[in-house]
Each structure stands twice: as C-alpha cells, then as structure tokens.
Amino acid sequence: MVTAGLFFSCKNIMFHPQEVRPNAKNLNAINLQKLQSLTPKTSFKFIMTGDTQEFYDELEDFVAHVNSLNDISFVLLNGDLVEFAWNNEYNWVADRLAKLKVPYITTIGNHDMLANGREMYKEMFGQENFVFNYGASRFICLNTNSRETAFDGTIPDMNWLTTQLKDTTPQNIFILSHVPPFSDDFNRSIEFDFRVLLRSNPHTRLSLHGHEHKYHLEQPYGDGLEYLVAGSGEQRNYALITVDGSEYKLEEKFY
Amino acid sequence: MRIRLLFYFLIAYPISLPAQKNRLVKALIPDHGTLQFAGGIGFLSGGIGYDSKTKRIQTDILYGYVPQKLGGVTIHSITGKFTWIAVSSKLKNNIRVDWLSTGLLINYVFGKQYFFLSPDKYPLKYYGLPTAAHVGIFAGGGLRYKRAGVYYELGTTDRDLASYVGNIKAIPFFDIVNIGVGAKYFF
Numbered sequence: 128m129v130t131a132g133l134f135f136s137c138k139n140i141m142f143h144p145q146e147v148r149p150n151a152k153n154l155n156a157i158n159l160q161k162l163q164s165l166t167p168k169t170s171f172k173f174i175m176t177g178d179t180q181e182f183y184d185e186l187e188d189f190v191a192h193v194n195s196l197n198d199i200s201f202v203l204l205n206g207d208l209v210e211f212a213w214n215n216e217y218n219w220v221a222d223r224l225a226k227l228k229v230p231y232i233t234t235i236g237n238h239d240m241l242a243n244g245r246e247m248y249k250e251m252f253g254q255e256n257f258v259f260n261y262g263a264s265r266f267i268c269l270n271t272n273s274r275e276t277a278f279d280g281t282i283p284d285m286n287w288l289t290t291q292l293k294d295t296t297p298q299n300i301f302i303l304s305h306v307p308p309f310s311d312d313f314n315r316s317i318e319f320d321f322r323v324l325l326r327s328n329p330h331t332r333l334s335l336h337g338h339e340h341k342y343h344l345e346q347p348y349g350d351g352l353e354y355l356v357a358g359s360g361e362q363r364n365y366a367l368i369t370v371d372g373s374e375y376k377l378e379e380k381f382y
Numbered sequence: 383m384r385i386r387l388l389f390y391f392l393i394a395y396p397i398s399l400p401a402q403k404n405r406l407v408k409a410l411i412p413d414h415g416t417l418q419f420a421g422g423i424g425f426l427s428g429g430i431g432y433d434s435k436t437k438r439i440q441t442d443i444l445y446g447y448v449p450q451k452l453g454g455v456t457i458h459s460i461t462g463k464f465t466w467i468a469v470s471s472k473l474k475n476n477i478r479v480d481w482l483s484t485g486l487l488i489n490y491v492f493g494k495q496y497f498f499l500s501p502d503k504y505p506l507k508y509y510g511l512p513t514a515a516h517v518g519i520f521a522g523g524g525l526r527y528k529r530a531g532v533y534y535e536l537g538t539t540d541r542d543l544a545s546y547v548g549n550i551k552a553i554p555f556f557d558i559v560n561i562g563v564g565a566k567y568f569f
Contacts, residue, residue: 141560142425143446144516144539145491147454181545183552211513211541214454219545219553242496242513243455250454277503311505 141215147243149251150218151225158230159259162201165230167262170371172198175357177205177305177337179220180238182360186223189365192382194228200261201229205337205358206236206272206305212244217251232259236305236337237272237312256287263298264370267291271304271336273314285317285324292328298373300331307336307356309347322348332375335366342366342379414568416442421535421562422518423461423489425452431463437568440465446489459491480524483533487518516540520562529569535562 174193179186193202204224209216224231235248235255248255255270271283283304292300306312308321325331333353340359347354355377357366362381369376412430419426424446431442441464448457465485472478490498496514500506517540524533538546542558 135556135559135561138557139559139561140420141422142420142448142453143457143459143489143491144422144541145455145457145496145513146448146452149454181548183545183549187552210545211511213541215542215558216545219557223552241509246455274503277501 144213144215145242146214147247147250148214148218149221149247151221152250153253154221154224154251155232155253155257158201158232162230162232162259162261165200168200169262170369171200171262172367172369173201173203173261174199174365174367175203175205175303175335175355176359176365177236177357178207178340178359179204180207180360181210181216183219183223185360185363186220188363189360189382190223190226194226199229202227202231203266203303203335204231204233205303205335206234207238207337208233208236209244210238212239212241212247214247217247221251232266232268232303234268234303234305235270235272237275240272240275256284258291260297264301265294265297265299266301266303268303271306271308271313273306274312278314278316280314280317282314283317283321285320288321288324292324292331295328295330297330299370299375300328302331302334304334304336306338307334307354309354310338312338322350322352326350326352330373332373333368335368344377412569413437414440414566416444416564416566418444418446418562418564420560421520421537421564422516422539422560423463423487423562424448424457424459427461427564429461431566433568438467438470440467440566457491458493459489461487461489463487476528478526480526480531480533482521482523483535484521485519485535487520487537488515489518490515511541519543522562526568529567531566531568533564533566535564536560537562 208220233252239248258267269283273282276282308318336356339356342357344355358364364379364381367378367380413433414431416431417428425448427444427446429442429444431440433440444461446459450456465483467480467483469481491514498512498514518537520535520537522535524531536559538558546553546558
C-alpha cells in the first residue's frame with residue numbers, strides 16, 4: 128500500500144474523461160506577462176509550430192530542442208494542442224510546455240474545441256481571439272475553425288478582426304490562426320472578405336497557420352500576402368521566423 | 383410510440399400473464415445495487431446489476447453524475463459494466479475475498495457538445511472516434527461480507543491507452559491509471 132501511495136495521487140482520480148479540471152490556468156496571459164517583461168529586440172527570432180495533438184514523445188523532444196537554442200524570443204503553438212480535448216490531454220500538454228524556457232503563446236485548433244474543449248481552452252489558456260505586441264510587431268491571434276460551429280458565421284469573428292486591423296501603428300502585423308482561409312474547414316463564404324481584410328492593413332506581413340500537417344508557403348490570392356502553413360508533431364518540424372525591421376525570413380527546421 | 387409498444391410486448395404483457403408472473407418478476411428483480419466513486423464514469427455512480435449464480439460474473443448499469451463544482455462542467459452519463467471475479471476465496475465468518483477482478487465498461491455521456499454518430503457538419507471520417515462514448519478496462523479486488531461488498535478498481539480508457547502506447551517515452555503508465563472504489567448490496 129505504501130508503494131502504491133508513491134505512484135498514485137489525486138491525478139489518478141478521474142471523475143469522467145470529459146471533466147474540465149485544468150492543472151494550470153490563464154497560461155497565455157502568464158506567458159504574455161513574461162514576454163512583456165523582456166526587452167524586445169528590433170531583430171528577433173520566433174518559432175511557430177502546431178498540431179502537437181497526441182504526439183507527446185515529439186512534444187518533449189521539441190521542448191528540449193527549443194531550450195537548447197539561445198536566440199529564440201518566443202514560441203507560437205498554432206492550434207490542435209490535443210486530439211480529443213479530454214482533460215487528461217490538456218493537462219499532459221500543459222505539463223510539457225511548462226518546461227519551455229521562453230514564453231509560449233497558443234491559439235485554438237479544431238481538435239481543441241471538441242466536447243468541452245472550448246471551456247477547457249478558456250480556463251487553461253484564455254480568450255480565443257487576442258492580440259499581443261513584441262517590440263514594433265503585433266500578433267493578431269484568432270479562432271478560424273469555422274467547421275466546428277457548422278459555418279454559422281461566428282468563426283472567425285470578422286467584426287473583431289476588422290477592428291484590430293484598423294490600427295496601422297505597428298510596424299509589422301502577423302496573423303496567427305489554426306485553419307488557413309483556403310481550407311475546406313474555413314467558412315468559404317467569407318474567404319474573399321477575410322483575405323481582403325488582411326490586406327487592408329498595409330503592415331500585414333504574413334499569415335501563419337497549421338492544420339494541414341504539411342509545411343508550405345504560398346501566395347494563394349496573388350495579392351502579395353504570404354501564407355505559411357507549418358509544423359506538426361509527427362513531422363517533428365517547425366517554422367523559424369526571423370524578423371528584422373519590416374523584413375522577415377522563413378526557414379523550415381526539424382528536431 | 384415504438385418504445386411504448388416494445389415495453390408492452392416485452393415487459394408489461396408478459397408480466398400480466400398470471401401463470402408466468404412470479405418467475406418473470408423474479409427474473410427482472412436485480413441481483414444487486416451498486417454505488418461507485420470515480421473510476422472515469424462519474425463523481426458518484428449508482429445503479430443495479432445482475433449476477434451469475436456464483437456471483438463470479440457481475441454486470442451493472444450505472445448512472446454517473448459529476449457536479450460542476452467538482453468537474454468544471456456538469457456531467458451526466460450512463461455506463462454498462464461487466465466484471466469477472468477471477469480469483470476469489472471464502473474465509474471464515476461469511477467473509478469472502480475477491481483477490482482479483484477484471485472487466486470492461488462502456489460509457490455514454492449526455493449533452494449537445496458530444497456526438498456518437500458524426501454530425502452533418504463533418505465530412506465522412508473527419509474525426510475517428512465519437513466524443514460521447516468511451517471504453518474502459520479495469521482490474522481490482524474486493525471484500526464481501528454476507529450481503530454487502532466493497533471493491534476497488536484500477537482502470538484506464540481506450541484513448542488513454544492509445545496515448546500511452548503511442549508515447550512510451552513521454553507518458554508514464556501511472557498517468558493513465560484511474561482509481562475507482564465502490565460498494566454493492568446483494569438482494
């Protein structure tokens with residue numbers, strides 16, 4: 128019994144897999160506070176990956192790899208943190224991400240919204256649509272998983288995005304969302320409005336996405352705005368983005 | 383309507399036959415009542431079950447409840463459970479020790495946010511598994527004294543097991559184990 132006591136703890140009391148009992152809360156806010164406390168560099172590097180889902184072995188390797196790099200300002204995890212959105216999964220992911228030495232920010236993916244996932248995401252990470260600044264760069268993070276609410280017009284929140292993109296004071300604007308607008312899982316009836324809206328701000332530099340488990344960079348609309356889809360657990364890859372002034376450089380990296 | 387007809391022909395009508403009355407009513411009366419804490423099917427679950435003659439095989443139908451205060455969200459679910467008492471011995475003073483029991487359960491959770499069959503909004507095979515159901519397996523043991531019994535179970539679920547198998551390095555086995563304890567009263 129004593130030995131058993133060493134192995135078992137409250138963690139082993141599961142009322143139901145669909146329960147919402149996060150072992151950490153407000154992680155995006157906590158990490159943003161960490162990020163804001165650092166002195167921003169004019170030339171900086173950040174990492175964007177996503178779709179870590181049920182790849183915990185890979186996630187641990189990713190965290191160790193990022194910790195071995197010393198010139199990364201922050202990490203962006205672009206949705207699908209979990210597979211079924213069970214309480215266990217969210218907690219396992221948060222435990223592993225907690226070991227990152229640099230601040231990390233997450234966005235919500237379609238898998239993260241399953242069952243009680245939205246409730247869990249809200250408690251563990253925070254709002255689905257939010258912005259943050261790093262130096263002269265602004266990151267607009269939003270939910271674009273339209274299919275999860277049956278394309279009812281609520282996702283993405285176009286009014287919110289319109290308001291955010293009115294501000295032209297940041298030198299660079301980066302868009303961060305899980306489902307790219309050219310996906311069948313995006314509300315195709317507003318695809319045109321969406322891409323025109325992104326282009327409406329002259330400082331929008333790049334739109335960053337996940338979901339497709341395939342690294343590719345393209346200009347799908349021929350309007351000068353590049354869309355990058357990158358990173359997934361099973362591919363053990365991520366995008367390394369270097370920003371210098373209003374220029375950016377992209378590299379696909381493996382760990 | 384269909385359910386009402388089914389109820390009539392399968393239960394109400396046969397019971398009404400006087401010749402068969404006693405035998406049928408007896409067969410319908412459950413063999414035991416169960417109350418369980420945790421185990422992945424509810425904060426508290428209660429229900430009834432039927433046993434084999436020797437009680438080596440026990441089944442349960444349990445309604446499970448998680449209050450929002452404890453589970454973050456309110457959860458109502460139903461569980462079908464099958465337990466096999468693999469190793470058991472009788473001690474003196476009407477005490478029986480179930481050294482090893484093992485079994486399987488299927489849980490269904492009620493709510494609009496879950497699906498059993500893939501909803502129309504998804505293309506075919508978009509998500510592999512239904513969010514409204516899970517399968518659990520467990521092993522444990524117990525004690526019985528006269529008509530009362532207590533038991534414990536160490537269990538896991540289909541999806542937790544898949545996470546473990548797919549991530550041998552990262553997920554310790556004890557992270558996928560959940561504990562359940564319960565009591566039964568044999569009628």
